[in-house]
Amino acid sequence: MKKYLQITVVLITVLVAFYIKETKSSFQSKPTVLSIPSSPTQTVQRGKFKDGIYNGSIEDAIYGDLQVQATVSGGKLTDITELMFPNDNHTSIVINRKALEILRQEAIERQSAEVDIVTGASDSTPAFARSLYTALQQAL
Amino acid sequence: MKVTEGIMGMSVAIEVLDECDGSDIDEILDYFHQVDETFSTYKKTSEISKINRKELRIEDASPEVKKILRLCEETKSKTHGYFDIYVEGIIDPSGLVKGYAIAEAAKRFIKKGYKNFYIEIGGDVAIYGLKNGQKWKVGMRDPRDRRLTKGVLHLTNVGIATSGTYERGMHIYDPIRKKLANDVESLTVIGPDVYEADRFATAAYAMGKKGIDFLDTIDGLEGYMITRDGKEFLTENFRNFM
Numbered sequence: 001m002k003k004y005l006q007i008t009v010v011l012i013t014v015l016v017a018f019y020i021k022e023t024k025s026s027f028q029s030k031p032t033v034l035s036i037p038s039s040p041t042q043t044v045q046r047g048k049f050k051d052g053i054y055n056g057s058i059e060d061a062i063y064g065d066l067q068v069q070a071t072v073s074g075g076k077l078t079d080i081t082e083l084m085f086p087n088d089n090h091t092s093i094v095i096n097r098k099a100l101e102i103l104r105q106e107a108i109e110r111q112s113a114e115v116d117i118v119t120g121a122s123d124s125t126p127a128f129a130r131s132l133y134t135a136l137q138q139a140l
Numbered sequence: 141m142k143v144t145e146g147i148m149g150m151s152v153a154i155e156v157l158d159e160c161d162g163s164d165i166d167e168i169l170d171y172f173h174q175v176d177e178t179f180s181t182y183k184k185t186s187e188i189s190k191i192n193r194k195e196l197r198i199e200d201a202s203p204e205v206k207k208i209l210r211l212c213e214e215t216k217s218k219t220h221g222y223f224d225i226y227v228e229g230i231i232d233p234s235g236l237v238k239g240y241a242i243a244e245a246a247k248r249f250i251k252k253g254y255k256n257f258y259i260e261i262g263g264d265v266a267i268y269g270l271k272n273g274q275k276w277k278v279g280m281r282d283p284r285d286r287r288l289t290k291g292v293l294h295l296t297n298v299g300i301a302t303s304g305t306y307e308r309g310m311h312i313y314d315p316i317r318k319k320l321a322n323d324v325e326s327l328t329v330i331g332p333d334v335y336e337a338d339r340f341a342t343a344a345y346a347m348g349k350k351g352i353d354f355l356d357t358i359d360g361l362e363g364y365m366i367t368r369d370g371k372e373f374l375t376e377n378f379r380n381f382m
Contacts, residue, residue, distance in 0.1 A: 115292055116155075116271055119328065120263045120281025120302045 056131030157256035219343035224315035239338020299334025303345035323348035
C-alpha cells in the first residue's frame with residue numbers, strides 16, 4: 001500500500017518524461033514521485049524535511065557526471081549545490097552553470113507559499129532532478 | 141543552444157488534494173512515459189522518429205499516433221496554417237502532444253472521482269477544483285527573470301500553457317513566413333482544458349504579435365503576451381483571472 005494519502009505534493013519532481021535528447025542516461029525504471037503526506041485538515045504541510053545536508057546520487061548528465069547536495073534548514077530546502085557537474089570543456093561549463101542556477105531557483109521556488117503552482121516554459125534536467133530526489137529522500 | 145536542449149528534460153508535478161491512492165498517480169506517470177516513448181522526437185525508437193526516418197508509414201502507425209496526427213491537421217486548419225507539424229519534411233507534434241497528454245491524464249483522474257488536483261508537465265498545467273476552499277494560485281514565471289513571477293492568477297477547471305523561448309532557444313517555427321518565430325518572448329494561454337491551451341499557445345506564438353488578436357477571436361481562450369521589446373498584451377478577459 002502506498003504511503004501517500006490525501007495529498008501528493010510532487011515537490012521537485014521529476015521525471016523525465018519529455019524531450020530527453022538521447023537515451024544515454026541510465027534512467028530506465030519507472031519514475032518516482034517524491035510525496036509528502038498531509039493532515040486530513042486540508043492544510044498543506046510543506047517544509048517537512050529533516051534538517052541536514054544530504055548528498056544526492058551521481059547521475060549521468062550526458063556530458064559528464066552530476067551530483068547535487070541539498071541543504072535543509074528549518075524543514076525547508078534552502079540550498080542546492082553541485083558537488084559534481086559536467087565540465088569536459090568550456091562550453092559545457094558555461095551552459096551547465098547557467099542551467100543549474102535556473103534549476104536550483106526553480107526547486108527552491110516550488111516551496112514558496114505565495115503560489116500553489118508556477119506556470120511558464122520550464123526546463124529541468126533529469127540528472128539534476130534524480131540526484132536531488134535521492135538527496136531529499138534521505139531528508140524525509 | 142542545441143547543447144542546452146540536449147540536456148533538458150521536463151519536470152512533471154501532480155498534486156491531489158482528495159484522498160488519493162498512490163497507484164492512481166503511478167498510472168498517470170506510466171501513461172506519460174508511454175506517451176514519451178511514442179511521440180518523442182529525440183528518442184530514436186519512438187514512432188515519430190521512425191516516421192521521420194521513413195521506417196514507418198503513417199498508415200501503419202499506431203492508433204494513438206494517427207489520432208494525434210489527425211488532431212494536428214485539425215488544429216492547422218483552425219489556426220490558418222500556423223500550427224504546422226511539418227518543418228522541412230520532418231514531423232514534430234510536440235506543440236500539441238504535451239497538452240493532450242496532460243488533459244488526457246486529468247480526464248482519467250476525474251473519471252476516478254478526483255476533484256481537486258493539478259497535473260503539470262514543464263510549466264503547462266491542468267487545474268481542477270479548489271485548494272483550501274479557494275481557486276488555485278498560479279504564478280506566471282517572468283521570462284526575463286525566472287526567479288520572479290509576473291502576477292498571480294486564480295484558476296479552477298481550466299488548462300494553462302505557455303509558449304516561449306526562455307532558455308531553450310527559439311523552438312517554434314513560423315510556417316507562413318518560413319522562419320523561427322521570434323517577435324514574442326512568451327505567450328501564456330488559458331483555455332477550457334490544457335490541450336486547447338497548449339495547441340493554441342503554440343499556434344498563436346508562431347503568429348507573432350498578432351497572435352494575441354487571434355486568441356481574442358476564439359471563445360474560451362484568453363492570452364497574455366510579452367513581446368521581445370518588453371511590452372505586455374492581454375486578451376479582453378484575461379484580467380478576470382488575475
